[in-house]
Amino acid sequence: xxxxxxxxxxxxxxxxSPPPDDTRALRAVVLTLVxxxxxxxxxxxxxxxxxxxxxxxxxxxxxxxxxxxAALVWVALQWTASPRLAALPLLTWLATVAALTFxxxxxxxVYAAQWQLLLLIVVGAIPPLMLLYRRNHxx
Numbered sequence: 001x002x003x004x005x006x007x008x009x010x011x012x013x014x015x016x017s018p019p020p021d022d023t024r025a026l027r028a029v030v031l032t033l034v035x036x037x038x039x040x041x042x043x044x045x046x047x048x049x050x051x052x053x054x055x056x057x058x059x060x061x062x063x064x065x066x067x068x069x070a071a072l073v074w075v076a077l078q079w080t081a082s083p084r085l086a087a088l089p090l091l092t093w094l095a096t097v098a099a100l101t102f103x104x105x106x107x108x109x110v111y112a113a114q115w116q117l118l119l120l121i122v123v124g125a126i127p128p129l130m131l132l133y134r135r136n137h138x139x
Contacts, residue, residue: 027079031088034076038089041068042096045124049116059116062123069093070127083136090128097121 045065051058072089080086097120100110111117 030079031076031085034072034079035088035092037072038069038092039096041065041072041089042093042100042124045120046097046100046110049111049120050113057113057116059119062116062120065093065120065124066127069124070131073128073131077131077135083132086135087128087132090125090132094121094125097124 042065045061048061049059051060069090073086076086076089077083097117101117103109111120
């Protein structure tokens with residue numbers, strides 16, 4: 001183009017080029033780990049759901065699982081702008097809880113009482129759902 005543009009530096013459009021620190025691989029790893037943590041949260045909550053103090057059942061793992069699921073969804077929201085991807089830990093948690101409702105090979109069940117299962121699903125899923133709702137519908 002001649003020498004008339006030599007003094008002007010080349011410019012890039014930031015919306016057309018990837019960022020210099022490409023974090024797509026790291027984002028995929030973090031979202032996968034958060035999804036696996038959702039499965040681990042469901043397993044731990046299911047196995048500690050039938051804790052008793054004497055004759056009184058104390059399902060303390062349900063609210064702990066709800067808070068942990070909210071924390072996992074919050075972490076996923078920090079790594080992605082998509083609410084569907086941010087809900088990945090909650091979806092893996094729900095899928096694991098659903099898989100644990102089926103009886104095992106010896107017809108044994110993981111959940112001793114149906115009210116505990118209902119409590120786990122409601123208390124474990126409401127906090128992350130509220131977090132996703134607040135993110136999608138700000139005031």
